Amino acid sequence: MSAEIRPTLLGDLLEITSSKRIHMADYVPSGIPFYRSKEVIERAKGNNISTELFISHKQFDLIKQKFGSPRDGDILLTSVGTLGVPYVVRGDGDFYFKDGNLTWMRNFSKEISPQFLYYWLTSPQIQQKLDEVSIGSTQKALTISALKALQIPLPTRATRWNCRNLRCNFRPHHPPARNQCHARSHRPGAVQVVVCRFRPRARQAGRPRPRRHGRGHSGAVSRLP
Secondary structure (H helix, E strand, C coil): CCCCEEEEEHHHCCEEECCCCCCHHHEEEEEEEEECHHHHHHHHCCCCCCCCCEECHHHHHHHHHHHCCCCCCCEEEECECCCCCEEECCCCCCCEECECCEEEEECCCCCCCHHHHHHHHHCHHHHHHHHHHCECCCCCECCHHHHHCCEEEEECHHHHHHCCCCHHHHCCCCCCCCEEEEEEECCCCCCEEEEEEECCCCCCCCCCCCCCCCECHHHCECCCC
């Protein structure tokens, strides 16, 4: 195994949990949007959604005060039926979601960013792994315990520092221009991690130095494509 990669249990890097149970009797004609897998998949595609279900502001405020609510940077993962569709929460405002249908990933440690996890979850190898660890026959489901036990090949901090563009990690066939990207696979069938070392662009005399883009956690870029 490369010294630049170390396998880590996903459950050791962030909190993996679910929402509190909302009953049909709790639905109201208007209020706080209540998402199911359907709405989250549409959001993950970048589509606008027509919210069909709501809970009251009062109930939402009670849940938020005791248990928290989704906020920007959290990830919701579809976990029943259509498995493994991740959505990075951003700009949704207040909403809540259906327990069981969706798994909630939040409170990321400094070792991993939501962006890095998003690309890892959407890689073909991990999509296949999610299918393998699911339970059920007529309707497959992902359990929280199975997700916590997944091993993620986490690059060392030095490697993450050298990766300026997160898309390099899981899109080795489409490297950004003017970069040197070297794919490293720590074992057969595993996700390839590409270590990128950027060449600085030559500056013409008298031209100002270009500004660097801000990073999110662990040196990863702070926005998704």
